[in-house]
Amino acid sequence: MPTTDSLTTPMYRCPAIFQGQASLIAAESTRHGGVSPAPYHSLNLGGSTQDDPAHVAENNRRFFAALGVKPEQVAKSHQVHGDRILPVTTPGRFEGYDALITHTPGVQIAVTVADCTPILIYDPVKKTVAAIHAGWRGTVAHIVRKTLVLFESEYGVQPDTCLAYVGTCIDECSFEVNEDVAMHFDSSFKRWDSERSKFFIDLKKANREDLLEAGVRPENVEVSAFSTVLNNEDYFSHRLEKGLTGRMLATIGIAGT
Template sequence: MKQDISSKPSFRSPIVFGPFPGLVAAESTRHGGVSVAPYHSLNLGGATKDTPENVTENNNRFFSALGIPVSSVAKSHQVHGTAILRVEHPGRFEGYDALITDRKNIQLAVTIADCTPVLIYDPVRKAMAAIHAGWRGTVGEIVKKTVLTMQQTYGCEPADCYAYIGTCIDACSFEVGDEVAEQFDPLHKKRNDEKGKFFVDLKAANRQQLLDTGLKEERIELSPFSTVIHNDDYFSYRHENGLTGRMLATIGLIG
């Protein structure tokens, strides 16, 4: 892959959040950073063997492109669980896969490289969430639990909320064994008899959790991209055998 370390960070802004002034939401690609192979080039994840200096510079570039100071970012070391953190101040946290806040000038962020990022915004209560949903988190219904936590914590009504389900491994690429497949609803998996394996649709499974909690179908946007099929533009942990970088999905409200 051609290096692009001199270019600006590349990211995608969800259309569904377009109507809301002051809301900054984006999903990075792998382009526009300083990291070299195999983390080329906009590696935003510290849990790699990339140099800390590269990761710091990439984060500075990415958030600068969004007009966000890095000092306002809230992240957590993710553990593929279902723990949810109510964020009161920016910083680095430990052990949470979902972050929620109703504070302005806090930019929530989750790292991804095949797992499903989900961003949620309630324009009535001005509350938001950033969720990392791998297959374990999806089975554990982290998305549903996050919406319910926003409801309990901030008084959010799911019908008022908007959501973006971001770029992750696609249903044609996420091959799993029976022990994983049996934990998913039949609607969200398909068996390939030739391979003797199931293929799971993480986007559909997490979308269903949003619908089950009361979000309106027309207020949910799905990324059309795949970390595997579109690997030239996105990092894929599985496709690149673990030697790859991380993207970020982020959401925050500027005061």
């Protein structure tokens, strides 16, 4: 897979958990290296904004070219904050799925985020990959666990051989919610702040726990050290920027032969 030093290649970062995996292409974009003007500056990769579509197309071309991937190899879905998972064998644009899985070389799957949690999974035994978009609704619907169940039924994947990355999203100290959201989370994933009369939710922790509950080994899980809010100079945050911002991509695939 491509390697990158986060200090010298700011367009994307490659999860360390996947380093050394032959033919695997896995990365998470930042907001740098694109052509979009403010408020989408600069590497806006999401089409669900008011940014010029030509800018978004050029940003996608640049991002995937840096990974050695052609745009026509990419599979994405219009995400709906649900728990539907689609096995794909061909590139394209799909509708209504928040996770994609494949074991087809040359198909690069991707999810779009700007505060929600991206999760990338790779099974080096069955050469199978997953890209998951988990907002708070997807998290409480256990989309991560459901993806691993489908991994096994579709491809015979065993969770204890998988490597997983819980990506950059809104951090716990920034994800302030009311009781109507907090009530869906276990107490270990929420914190009550009496001064602000709000709950704070830890999406990274909740999704990591789902990986472990599904059978992924703790040593095989990496959690991003970055935050869309605290590191907003490098990542887009829908909440912090009040909706007027771009989107990142988290992507994974097996290089074609």
